[in-house]
Amino acid sequence: MSVPAAPTRAELRPELALISDWIAPETRVLDLGCGDGTLLAHLHAARNVAGYGLEIDADNVIACVAAGVNVLQMDLDDGLSQFESKSFDYVVMSSALQEVMRPDLLIGEMLRIGRESIVTFPNFGHWRPRASLGLRGLMPVSRTLPNRWYDTPNIHLCTVRDFEALCRDKQVEIVRRHVVNHAHQSNVMMRTFPNLLGEIALYQLRGHDTG
Template sequence: MMADQRKTIRVDLQLIADMIEPNTRVLDVGCGDGTLLDYLGAFKQVDGRGIEISMEGVNACVSAGLPVIQGDADTDLADYPDDAFDYVVLSQTLQATHAPRQVLEHLTRIGRRAIVSFPNFGHWRVRGHLFLFGRMPVNKTLPYQWYDTPNIHFCTIKDFVVLCREMGVTIERSLSLDHGGHRRRIGSHVFFNNILGGQAVFVLSR
């Protein structure tokens, strides 16, 4: 019912939703108000679960009939067994975790595939902002001042690719998204996408 009222979802969520096969099991880590889970349930018949740190988000989800628990990506992923889900989604949350590498290890352990999206700190606007003004960037994608941001572990697309290599994680697909919503395949073109991509979406597997 909810999905009928909002068939359009955020462009990065739509991108993730398009990567998920119908009739699969999905865990959305940091699911917010449940937009993606709701969409996946309505349009892809997905058996979805969520973890959300904010109580407002959790209560909104449960009140809407979505199976969501109050929890923390840094502490609560350890409970889940290996290969419990077809996909584990971490959308725009990695940069807010205390131990991103550990979280990524859990994601690829719990899910056959992990789908991770994050804001790219290597984007030209971020670089330009730092270069020209000498201050931490504040814009639509990164709306917080440095002193009250939940985002404590920013990375660039290149940083992320290097970490995946170090962890021995396979990058199955990678896309960048610019501020106009245009998507580009990253593949081996890390250098350009690291400048042009406002956000990135990676599909990972072990």
């Protein structure tokens, strides 16, 4: 018997590959909604990153355990008060922001726990959802938002502008922003009009240090 090899960067979901590029070697990462643990497994093997994933789904927990990833089965909506302030280099949340009860409070907690945070979400300001709602009068269903209004886990969808307004209100520093299309590619047009042309938004954030 042998342990299955950790995924390479090329084997990661494109969004996770982009996130992995933002994480320095030899650091500590807390991954909120870590799914099957591929990001942490890759980071550990490729960059000697240590960390834990939080995940609510039982099958994903089993997948993490099988991959040798430290996974803690818990609900993000129960809060993260058990984690000490600045106890991680990065707190990552990939495509889960729109599914939690209070995204604003959770981002506040991420910034407390991590020196930096990385957040990704589907941009509801992209022209496609706008067109669906504005022209056809239908709630959008797309590759990045595949669920229908009645069965979607997405209860707090937002746009790039909404998100940045929240960051301003909370005095959150945006270290980096990257917007991509559904194929996770970017171009000059997308960088110029991120809210209209970006389908997925990635942010690296730093909290307002109250000392």
